[in-house]
């Protein structure tokens with residue numbers, strides 16, 4: 031099993047990412063740490079605890095930063111609703127976050143780890159940047175970072191920037207320049223990682239609690255995409271599970287190693303992942319940029335994972 035720590039801000043697609051991670055049986059999930067992004071820290075934490083309860087996953091959860099490093103928190107309630115996970119009715123939970131922060135939790139896990147651990151962030155990168163600044167000596171215990179964020183050719187928060195990177199560009203700049211191998215599942219690939227109504231119906235036909243919740247989540251999420259992203263032809267972009275899917279089967283992705291930096295100062299380009307696609311700078315690539323995915327295989331992978339859950 032691949033040892034990982036997940037950092038997320040659930041969020042509909044984050045919730046599906048958790049279902050894929052746990053249902054696939056491929057991972058030893060050491061912890062789930064929580065970022066503020068799609069909603070406030072309080073709400074994304076509650077959502078993570080609800081989903082983990084639903085799918086019967088018993089792992090330590092650590093609360094993270096309440097806001098980006100230097101910016102105000104801008105939530106995405108226009109996509110994810112008032113709770114951050116509007117749509118399904120989710121179980122009550124009795125579990126709690128650990129009494130220490132995400133960065134302290136990550137540090138403890140890495141100190142005690144006997145093998146290198148992969149970090150999978152699917153929200154703004156605040157917690158990971160805080161960790162890297164506070165514990166630089168532990169960086170070598172990280173195998174790689176497989177994240178959802180950014181994009182080569184498009185933005186969704188602004189014309190230049192994707193939400194997770196826009197939300198905390200200084201944190202993203204720290205992570206992208208940290209020297210660890212990074213896989214970036216940005217909008218180029220996630221806008222091809224589409225789920226259609228016929229797929230949602232299939233999840234519902236599974237008949238288990240998780241299948242119903244997955245279908246409800248995708249139904250809610252799809253409404254936004256049908257209204258706002260007409261070029262996706264009625265499909266909804268299932269962003270976050272890509273970061274896990276790449277670890278399960280990189281063979282279903284098309285990728286390209288590129289040198290990438292994050293813009294933190296630009297007036298129109300705050301949070302843009304500036305990708306040297308044609309290597310005009312002749313710098314060593316620091317990021318494996320995902321560009322395309324076999325959509326059918328991807329949905330199948332998530333479907334099979336959800337099938338394994340309660």
Ligand code: BDR
Pocket residue numbers: 041042043044068106109152153178186192193194269270
């Ligand atoms: C990203 O932003 C959030 O709304 C999603 O959960 C995903 O992580 C897509 O831009």
Ligand code: CA
Pocket residue numbers: 038039040041043044068152153270
């Ligand atoms: Ca997310």
